[in-house]
Amino acid sequence: MVQFEANFDGLVGPTHNYAGLSYGNVASQSNAQDVSSPRQAAKQGLDKMKALADLGLVQGVLAPQERPDIATLRRLGFTGSDAQVLEKAYREDPVLLAACCSASSMWTANAATVSPSADTADGRIHFTPANLTNKFHRAIEHEVTGRILGRVFADERHFSHHPALPANDYFGDEGAANHTRLCADYGSAGVELFVYGRSAFNASVPAPRRYPARQTLEASRAVARLHGLDENTAIFIQQNPEVIDQGVFHNDVIAVGNQNVLFYHQQAFLDTAAALEEIRRKLPGTELHFIEVPTDEVPLADAVKSYLFNTQIVTPSPGQMAIIAPTECAETPSVKAYLDKLLTLGTPIREVHFMDVKQSMRNGGGPACLRLRVAMTPAEHAATNQACLMNEALFARLHQWVDRHYRDRLSLNDLRDPALLQESRTALDELTHILKLGAVYPFQQ
Numbered sequence: 001m002v003q004f005e006a007n008f009d010g011l012v013g014p015t016h017n018y019a020g021l022s023y024g025n026v027a028s029q030s031n032a033q034d035v036s037s038p039r040q041a042a043k044q045g046l047d048k049m050k051a052l053a054d055l056g057l058v059q060g061v062l063a064p065q066e067r068p069d070i071a072t073l074r075r076l077g078f079t080g081s082d083a084q085v086l087e088k089a090y091r092e093d094p095v096l097l098a099a100c101c102s103a104s105s106m107w108t109a110n111a112a113t114v115s116p117s118a119d120t121a122d123g124r125i126h127f128t129p130a131n132l133t134n135k136f137h138r139a140i141e142h143e144v145t146g147r148i149l150g151r152v153f154a155d156e157r158h159f160s161h162h163p164a165l166p167a168n169d170y171f172g173d174e175g176a177a178n179h180t181r182l183c184a185d186y187g188s189a190g191v192e193l194f195v196y197g198r199s200a201f202n203a204s205v206p207a208p209r210r211y212p213a214r215q216t217l218e219a220s221r222a223v224a225r226l227h228g229l230d231e232n233t234a235i236f237i238q239q240n241p242e243v244i245d246q247g248v249f250h251n252d253v254i255a256v257g258n259q260n261v262l263f264y265h266q267q268a269f270l271d272t273a274a275a276l277e278e279i280r281r282k283l284p285g286t287e288l289h290f291i292e293v294p295t296d297e298v299p300l301a302d303a304v305k306s307y308l309f310n311t312q313i314v315t316p317s318p319g320q321m322a323i324i325a326p327t328e329c330a331e332t333p334s335v336k337a338y339l340d341k342l343l344t345l346g347t348p349i350r351e352v353h354f355m356d357v358k359q360s361m362r363n364g365g366g367p368a369c370l371r372l373r374v375a376m377t378p379a380e381h382a383a384t385n386q387a388c389l390m391n392e393a394l395f396a397r398l399h400q401w402v403d404r405h406y407r408d409r410l411s412l413n414d415l416r417d418p419a420l421l422q423e424s425r426t427a428l429d430e431l432t433h434i435l436k437l438g439a440v441y442p443f444q445q
């Protein structure tokens with residue numbers, strides 16, 4: 001069956017800020033306390049969405065979360081008017097307030113794991129929102145994420161939605177950032193690679209020592225079960241714990257796949273040979289391109305700094321792939337040299353497009369973090385909420401919406417401003433009309 005892959009990018013929310021909340025994510029830590037520009041961040045994201053739509057790809061948009069998250073602050077014991085809740089939280093625990101104001105839902109690669117209908121037992125697309133238990137500011141996303149996904153993909157004949165896994169470290173799940181699908185073409189059954197950082201139940205499995213492994217094997221297995229993937233479809237691969245300790249907090253910082261291409265750093269996996277052998281065995285008859293980037297051409301630190309592997313590999317026309325890379329890749333000499341060489345290697349990758357997503361990069365989110373991939377058939381595409389699909393009109397409308405509602409500068413001190421809460425709610429209320437989502441936010445209930 002004809003199928004294609006759509007990208008659903010997270011629209012950056014009005015409270016985008018740099019709070020240094022993600023231990024183990026080098027960019028988040030080193031840019032903590034900087035002044036952000038929510039307006040510029042949202043526009044950089046919209047420009048990327050538009051660029052992909054202009055390449056002829058199906059591009060969708062996912063709404064951000066309601067932030068500041070007053071409901072969570074109340075649940076944690078702050079009382080009074082909304083303005084008092086903000087002020088008390090700021091005085092007592094400014095880090096907690098920042099966590100409840102993060103625009104981190106922009107990184108929709110962590111919104112959910114998605115398995116296309118070609119792979120699942122019941123022939124529907126399956127979605128499991130990620131519980132994101134490892135970071136508090138992200139663990140408060142999954143409920144609204146599930147609600148938004150339910151409104152974008154509402155038709156039960158085509159789409160199946162699961163709740164997030166139990167919210168416990170044993171089942172730490174970071175969604176599609178640790179999941180890649182390989183296939184001959186999008187419409188035929190593929191293999192789904194689940195990359196995990198540690199095992200919760202088996203202490204003999206190696207684990208990082210310095211930084212947390214956010215994804216467990218047990219979580220990956222549970223998602224594969226929920227989605228109805230059989231043992232020929234799901235492959236569980238352990239990430240190299242040493243790279244987690246050097247800042248690779250998700251697999252999509254060190255590897256990316258598209259159709260028959262797997263692009264990865266030499267140090268990405270604990271046992272690369274076994275992983276590649278299993279992929280070959282489970283995808284017989286498919287011409288596979290394993291593009292391994294050697295450490296002596298691109299040192300790990302350069303890969304992390306430039307986000308060479310947090311690129312999107314897309315297929316604008318059959319057999320012709322393009323890499324969507326952050327501008328940091330053009331600015332890092334070893335990476336630029338590698339990308340120039342890559343285009344001469346005779347792989348399906350023929351073009352590189354550089355995009356400026358610096359506002360997101362400064363929090364450790366590159367082009368691939370900003371998107372959730374949904375491979376779909378024309379019928380599934382038709383059953384998707386059309387108001388969430390990018391085109392000239394939506395692009396123009398969202399640009400104006402950002403201009404009207406977003407601040408150009410935001411510091412951590414601004415997060416307690418009750419006006420920011422009002423501005424955000426006004427903006428999001430209007431957005432739910434633009435995207436035809438209905439009431440998805442706590443303040444709308």
Ligand SMILES: NCCC[C@H](NC(=O)CCC(=O)O)C(=O)O
Nearest residue numbers: 018019020021022028104107369
């Ligand atoms: N896939 C990319 C995710 C980046 C995200 N960064 C953050 O949440 C940083 C937020 C801050 O520090 O303000 C994370 O680490 O989960």
